Amino acid sequence: MTMNSQGRPSAPAGGETAAPQTFTGNRALMIEEPLLFEIGQTDNCGVDLPEAPQVKDRLGGLKRKATAGLPALSEPEAMRHYVRLSQKNYAIDSGLYPLGSCTMKHNPRLNEKMARLPGFADVHPLQPASTVQGAIELIDRLADWLKELTGMAAVAMSPKAGAHGELCGMMAIKAALEARGEGGKRTVVLVPESAHGTNPATAALLRYSVKAIPARRDGTVDPASVKELLDETVAGIMLTNPNTCGLFERDIIAIADAVHEAGAYFYCDGANFNAIVGKARPGDLGIDAMHINLHKTFSTPHGGGGPGAGPVVLSEALAPFAPLPIIAMDKSSRPGESLLAFAETAGELAGSAARPFGRLTAFHGQMGMFVRALAYMLSHGSDGMRQASEDAVLNANYVRARLADVMSLPFGNRPCMHEVLFDDTFLKDTGVTTLDFAKAMIDEGYHPMTMYFPLVVHGAMLIEPTESESKASLDLFIATMRDLVMDARAGNTQRFSGAPYHAPRRRLDETRAARAPRLVYTPPEPVGEAAE
Amino acid sequence: MRYLPLTKADREAMLAEIGVDSIDAFFADVPEKARLKDLVDLPRAMGELEVERLLSRLSAKNVAAGSVPFFVGAGAYRHHVPATVDHLIQRSEFLTSYTPYQPEITQGTLQYLFEFQTQVARLTGMEVANASMYDGSTGCAEAVLMAHRVTRRNKAILSGTLHPHYRDVVRTISDMAGDEVVALAADPSGKEDILAAIDDTVSCIVVQTPGVFGNLTDLAAIAEKAHAHGALLIAVFTEVVSLGLVEPPGAMGADIVVGEGQGIGNGLNFGGPYVGLFATRQKYVRQMPGRLTGETVDAEGKRGFVLTLSTREQHIRRDKATSNICTNSGLCALAFTIHLSLLGDLGLTRLAELNHANAVRLAEALAGVKGVKVLSGSFFNEFAISVPGKAADVIEKLADRGVLGGVPFSRLDPDSGLDDVILVASTEINTDEDRAAYAAALKEVLA
Numbered sequence: 007m008t009m010n011s012q013g014r015p016s017a018p019a020g021g022e023t024a025a026p027q028t029f030t031g032n033r034a035l036m037i038e039e040p041l042l043f044e045i046g047q048t049d050n051c052g053v054d055l056p057e058a059p060q061v062k063d064r065l066g067g068l069k070r071k072a073t074a075g076l077p078a079l080s081e082p083e084a085m086r087h088y089v090r091l092s093q094k095n096y097a098i099d100s101g102l103y104p105l106g107s108c109t110m111k112h113n114p115r116l117n118e119k120m121a122r123l124p125g126f127a128d129v130h131p132l133q134p135a136s137t138v139q140g141a142i143e144l145i146d147r148l149a150d151w152l153k154e155l156t157g158m159a160a161v162a163m164s165p166k167a168g169a170h171g172e173l174c175g176m177m178a179i180k181a182a183l184e185a186r187g188e189g190g191k192r193t194v195v196l197v198p199e200s201a202h203g204t205n206p207a208t209a210a211l212l213r214y215s216v217k218a219i220p221a222r223r224d225g226t227v228d229p230a231s232v233k234e235l236l237d238e239t240v241a242g243i244m245l246t247n248p249n250t251c252g253l254f255e256r257d258i259i260a261i262a263d264a265v266h267e268a269g270a271y272f273y274c275d276g277a278n279f280n281a282i283v284g285k286a287r288p289g290d291l292g293i294d295a296m297h298i299n300l301h302k303t304f305s306t307p308h309g310g311g312g313p314g315a316g317p318v319v320l321s322e323a324l325a326p327f328a329p330l331p332i333i334a335m336d337k338s339s340r341p342g343e344s345l346l347a348f349a350e351t352a353g354e355l356a357g358s359a360a361r362p363f364g365r366l367t368a369f370h371g372q373m374g375m376f377v378r379a380l381a382y383m384l385s386h387g388s389d390g391m392r393q394a395s396e397d398a399v400l401n402a403n404y405v406r407a408r409l410a411d412v413m414s415l416p417f418g419n420r421p422c423m424h425e426v427l428f429d430d431t432f433l434k435d436t437g438v439t440t441l442d443f444a445k446a447m448i449d450e451g452y453h454p455m456t457m458y459f460p461l462v463v464h465g466a467m468l469i470e471p472t473e474s475e476s477k478a479s480l481d482l483f484i485a486t487m488r489d490l491v492m493d494a495r496a497g498n499t500q501r502f503s504g505a506p507y508h509a510p511r512r513r514l515d516e517t518r519a520a521r522a523p524r525l526v527y528t529p530p531e532p533v534g535e536a537a538e
Numbered sequence: 539m540r541y542l543p544l545t546k547a548d549r550e551a552m553l554a555e556i557g558v559d560s561i562d563a564f565f566a567d568v569p570e571k572a573r574l575k576d577l578v579d580l581p582r583a584m585g586e587l588e589v590e591r592l593l594s595r596l597s598a599k600n601v602a603a604g605s606v607p608f609f610v611g612a613g614a615y616r617h618h619v620p621a622t623v624d625h626l627i628q629r630s631e632f633l634t635s636y637t638p639y640q641p642e643i644t645q646g647t648l649q650y651l652f653e654f655q656t657q658v659a660r661l662t663g664m665e666v667a668n669a670s671m672y673d674g675s676t677g678c679a680e681a682v683l684m685a686h687r688v689t690r691r692n693k694a695i696l697s698g699t700l701h702p703h704y705r706d707v708v709r710t711i712s713d714m715a716g717d718e719v720v721a722l723a724a725d726p727s728g729k730e731d732i733l734a735a736i737d738d739t740v741s742c743i744v745v746q747t748p749g750v751f752g753n754l755t756d757l758a759a760i761a762e763k764a765h766a767h768g769a770l771l772i773a774v775f776t777e778v779v780s781l782g783l784v785e786p787p788g789a790m791g792a793d794i795v796v797g798e799g800q801g802i803g804n805g806l807n808f809g810g811p812y813v814g815l816f817a818t819r820q821k822y823v824r825q826m827p828g829r830l831t832g833e834t835v836d837a838e839g840k841r842g843f844v845l846t847l848s849t850r851e852q853h854i855r856r857d858k859a860t861s862n863i864c865t866n867s868g869l870c871a872l873a874f875t876i877h878l879s880l881l882g883d884l885g886l887t888r889l890a891e892l893n894h895a896n897a898v899r900l901a902e903a904l905a906g907v908k909g910v911k912v913l914s915g916s917f918f919n920e921f922a923i924s925v926p927g928k929a930a931d932v933i934e935k936l937a938d939r940g941v942l943g944g945v946p947f948s949r950l951d952p953d954s955g956l957d958d959v960i961l962v963a964s965t966e967i968n969t970d971e972d973r974a975a976y977a978a979a980l981k982e983v984l985a
Contacts, residue, residue: 042653042879051888052880053620055966058891061898066916068747068754068785074660078882081622088650088876092631095646099630112541113634116586121807122624125597130610131809132945133601134937140599141808154578166672166810167865169852177714207852207862211683212714216857256567285565290572301865309627309869310647311637311829313672313811329710351952364710368613368675368703368798369809381593387583390539396561397544400552403564407556421564448643453636459853476543477552504837509642512837516641519834519846523823525666526656 036510039090043527046077052084094510095310096453102475102483106425106456106468107202107250109280109302111398114385117305117378126377131369135336135347141373142346146333148380149317152298155391156279157289158319162328164371168277171297171316172208172244174366178295178320178327179242179271180212181363185327192241192270198227200251200460205244205275214241221462225251225417225427229260236268246275247291248282248423250460251416252402252468262292271295271324279303280472281399281424284392294321300372304379315375326361331370397473398424401480405471408484412491416463424472430465438494440465442502445513449506450486539583603806603942607972609900611920611963612750612945613674613701613776614809615801617889618967623803623876627869637829637865641844642836647868648843651831654875661781661878662795663788664817668828669845670871671814671863674798675707678744678774680827680861681796681816682708685742685770686717687825687860693718694742695735698725699749701776702951708744724947724954726913726922728753736763742794746774747787750950751961752917754784761791770794777801778815779965780918782890794818802881803873813870824850827861892966893919896973900964903977909984913959920963922947925984929960932983939979 010016031038063069079087096103103110121127129138149161162178165171176195183189195209198219206216217235222228227245243265247255255261265272274288274296280303288296300306300315308314320328332355336347348370349355352362386394399422406426410419414431430440444454444467456468471480493501506512544552553561565573584592603616610616627633631646638644638651651669658667671677682694694712696705696719705721712719722730728749736743743764747755761771773787775797787795800812818826824847832846852859881889897919901912904923914921925932929946936943947959964973 039649041649042875043656046879046882048883051882051885052622053885053889055885055888055892058888058895059899061895063894064898064901064916065784065894065918066754066756068756068916070781070783070785071789073883073887074663074781074786076657076660076878076881076883076886078885079879081620081880084622084876084880085626087879088626089629091646091649092626092629093646094644094649095631095635096640096643097631098634103636105636108636110634110636114541116589118628118633120590120593123594123597124602124604125600127805127807128602128604128616129600129808130603130608130614130616130806130942132610132612132614132949133603133942134934136934137601137937137942138808140596143599144593144596151580154580166676167863169862169864170672170676173711173862177710180714202864203852203854203856203859204862204864206857207855207859210857210859211711211862213716254565254567256569259569259572282565282568284578285574286568286572287574287578291569299865307633307869308636308865310632310635310644310872311669311868312865313813313867313870314865315811330706350949353952364713365703365706366676366710367673367707367810368701369673372810373808374811377593381589384581384584384589384592385541385586386539388577388580390542390583392577393539393542397542397549399564400544400549400561403556403558404552421558421566423564444640445642448640453643454640473542473544477548479543506642510645511642511840511842514641514836514842514844515834516844516846519832519844520849523830523846524833525652525823525830525846526659527652 037090039087041527042087043077046079048075048077050078050080052079052081101451102471102479103453104455104469104471105453106470107277109470109472111305111472112474113305113307114382116385117381120381121374121377126373135345139346142333144380145376146346148376151383152317152319155283156296156319157287159322160320160325160328162318162320164329164366165297165316165318166367166372167312167314168297168299168316169204169208170366171318172204172275173211174318174329175273175295175297176208176212177363178324179273181327182271182324183241185361192239194240196232196235196240196243198245200249200462201244201246202250202275202277209244225253226255227261229257229264232261233264236264236270238269240268240270242271242273244273244275246277248278251427252422252425254423258291277302278424281395283395284388285395294324300375300379305382306375306378313372313375315372326359327363329364329366330362332360332362394473401471401473401475402426404480405469405484409487412488425468425470427463428467429463432491433494436494437499438502440467442505443490443494445505446490446502449508452483607941607975609944609962609964609976610942612950612961613703613798614806615777615963615965616806616967617779617801617965619803619805619877620880622880623873626876627873632869632872638845641842645842648831650872650875652833652843654871655831657875657878658815659817661786662817663786664795665820666823667815667817668826668830670867671816671828672867673810673812673814674776674796675704677796677814677816678704679708679711681772681794682742682744684794684825684827685772688770688822689741689768691739691741693740694744695732695740696721697732697745698722698730699728699746699753699755700744700774701746701750704774724951724956726751726956726959728915732760733763736767736769738767740767740769742770742772744772744774748775748777748780748918748920752914752921754916757787757790757792772796777919779890779893782886783894784918799874803877804870811867811870813867813874825860826850828863828866889966896964896966896968897921900962900973903973904980907977907981907984910980919965920961923960923962924958925960928957933960935983936979941976941979943976
């Protein structure tokens with residue numbers, strides 16, 4: 007054993023291999039963390055507040071009779087609780103996060119800093135317009151950028167996330183049809199089999215019946231199959247482009263023409279807009295409405311499942327049918343001054359072309375996300391945004407090209423957009439499933455790709471590396487994937503069937519969770535004090 | 539470009555490796571006539587300093603709530619949020635993580651969501667809660683749709699206590715879906731005969747307490763009559779801090795409790811992002827919208843958490859799903875749960891008492907101004923006053939004097955005819971000086 011001058015070992019001792027169990031169940035940096043309800047105390051408090059002045063209460067006799075049962079943590083305890091929890095999460099900042107369709111790109115911290123400026127973070131949605139001119143201007147400017155990038159006539163800013171944007175776009179379509187007197191007879195929405203689940207769910211919310219468009223053998227939509235389904239009962243089509251197979255719908259203009267000819271509207275799911283920003287504009291493709299996931303394309307953080315933001319761009323035909331509120335120039339009560347303000351009611355827009363269909367949310371959208379998205383856009387500029395799309399597409403194609411010989415491409419080895427779709431043919435007869443393969447990636451330090459989606463290929467694996475990955479990062483990822491494939495083929499199923507071995511948890515029993523759902527903490531029965 | 543790791547040499551090497559000449563080879567499927575030849579007509583890339591300068595200028599054009607005596611509420615409330623909260627939600631592992639579809643490496647998110655669900659259920663007095671909605675208003679609309687699924691009826695009765703914007707959100711989806719909505723008139727006194735509206739055709743009754751004018755409603759009688767007619771009672775709140783001091787809807791017989799959670803852990807943010815809270819009875823759990831986190835065990839028998847009952851959700855059930863919601867308000871829910879875990883029962887009660895005491899003292903101060911009448915019979919931290927003349931003008935003039943004095947009700951509901959009503963909120967942030975400044979400015983404006 008090598009020793010330093012103080013007699014302290016300076017190199018690891020050999021010999022011990024298998025790790026013994028620890029007393030705590032912790033594994034060094036991987037620390038087990040109890041639930042808040044197991045460590046907090048209802049007679050503790052992590053916030054110092056003055057005692058309230060004595061007043062005669064005006065609660066009308068409805069004062070709470072019993073406390074809620076909420077335990078508290080002191081500040082250091084809270085810090086530890088949440089930091090330890092955070093350490094059980096994978097994140098973009100920790101590694102490659104190739105979730106197809108989710109666009110896990112870098113989230114710049116400048117955007118966080120800007121969103122916290124007091125003029126954006128600490129203003130109320132119902133302050134007088136004169137006190138929030140900069141905030142309204144920011145929304146207006148972001149709206150202009152979105153219109154320019156998409157080539158569309160108008161944009162509705164209030165939708166809270168992608169699915170909410172879909173709802174907004176389909177409501178605009180419904181409102182336009184009703185204005186034409188065709189609301190009652192157009193009751194069908196066409197949705198390709200490869201669509202996100204939100205598309206049919208949105209159509210169903212508006213009481214449309216959904217007809218599936220079969221996918222062409224090459225993974226795209228055939229205008230002929232659309233034409234076959236089009237008639238005077240069709241309200242619209244919901245198409246994702248680039249689609250969920252990572253392919254650009256090359257016949258999109260023909261599809262749009264057919265849809266319009268049949269008197270229907272074209273909704274585009276813009277989840278994959280990040281592939282074509284600065285390369286093509288939805289407005290030039292015949293699209294009538296498209297939501298933009300600011301949390302995908304424009305890098306606002308996913309936050310473990312939100313908040314998102316889903317502004318909807320609208321064509322000339324649908325522009326009048328936007329939700330309230332709408333930014334308008336307000337005649338100020340003071341002479342010579344013009345104010346930006348929100349028109350909150352249809353009445354305020356009388357005399358204009360606007361035919362708003364109603365309100366989607368209490369206020370005017372996800373301001374915090376707007377600031378972040380605009381900071382992203384300003385940072386990239388027209389040149390940087392195009393470069394980002396190109397890099398995203400290049401990275402996906404690089405992964406495709408370097409894995410094509412060992413994994414299976416359901417639609418052949420042809421160029422893809424920002425994401426590449428594999429199926430599980432390459433795992434045939436190995437005993438390894440797509441799920442097993444994904445879980446083994448976890449042990450290698452990667453978040454798995456999107457699995458079993460889209461539904462049009464068997465055992466789908468949808469990889470979206472995004473533009474945030476360096477070549478070196480992709481090379482290691484590719485080498486890892488190749489190694490996993492070789493091992494699966496070599497029959498080393500143990501690496502897969504039991505995976506993950508090294509994550510904070512082994513595979514979790516989802517069936518058990520759903521069979522008898524435990525959705526809230528319930529304290530254990532006191533031991534030794536049986537009811538009898 | 540600072541966010542793009544690929545160098546020019548990388549790009550060339552990668553294209554060569556793939557075997558194409560140019561990046562445009564990948565865009566060959568884009569119809570020729572739709573391909574952009576030039577850059578879009580927008581400014582070029584900017585450095586961090588330039589972006590900061592530009593956005594700081596826009597920010598400076600606004601009057602930040604913290605810089606003036608501030609009494610604006612009506613669905614969003616300014617509270618003090620401990621520094622710990624904003625620090626923790628910016629942990630990379632929370633901020634830059636996706637929806638926890640891979641539970642083995644997202645136990646952090648799943649555990650805090652489980653804790654969040656438990657807190658929301660306890661706070662509202664209900665049995666279960668989901669992992670959040672976009673905000674209170676969209677949650678309210680989802681609650682109505684859920685009641686329609688449970689009762690297999692499609693008529694909602696909306697109390698006049700409901701925030702007009704919430705009412706409008708419910709109306710928008712109901713109109714589009716062909717469901718019926720009966721909205722009772724807004725009345726600042728809080729008096730209405732909602733019991734008379736309940737019969738066997740009704741799916742749900744939606745009551746907000748504290749109501750938009752501040753009044754508190756005892757829900758017990760409404761719940762009783764609703765249940766006798768096979769309808770559900772949906773209780774709504776827009777100020778979650780009220781639950782620290784007032785009887786929770788669950789204890790008064792509500793079937794679904796839904797509301798805005800922004801008041802705990804989250805800032806004003808000019809209207810969003812906020813966090814919708816959604817709680818109900820165990821027996822309705824399979825009709826709930828949104829994500830749910832449940833407890834289970836892993837292959838070694840260790841406790842862990844997963845998203846569960848996803849057969850309700852769009853990614854599994856598609857057009858048969860209970861809602862189309864996908865992304866929710868994860869990070870805002872995290873801010874909520876951290877703040878509430880610092881407060882606990884003791885802190886929340888004290889916070890709520892401070893809010894109530896400040897509102898009571900403000901109401902007294904404003905009632906002393908000539909021409910002002912306090913209209914709300916009972917209230918928590920927000921009440922309605924009437925002023926001579928137009929409330930909107932009074933609010934503008936107060937703003938000119940550096941006081942953000944509340945929301946003219948006519949802004950929320952121009953057709954109500956209540957042009958002289960102002961909604962005034964006071965939270966723990968207000969000082970004696972703030973109250974004095976408000977009363978003095980109001981006196982001046984009304985003189």
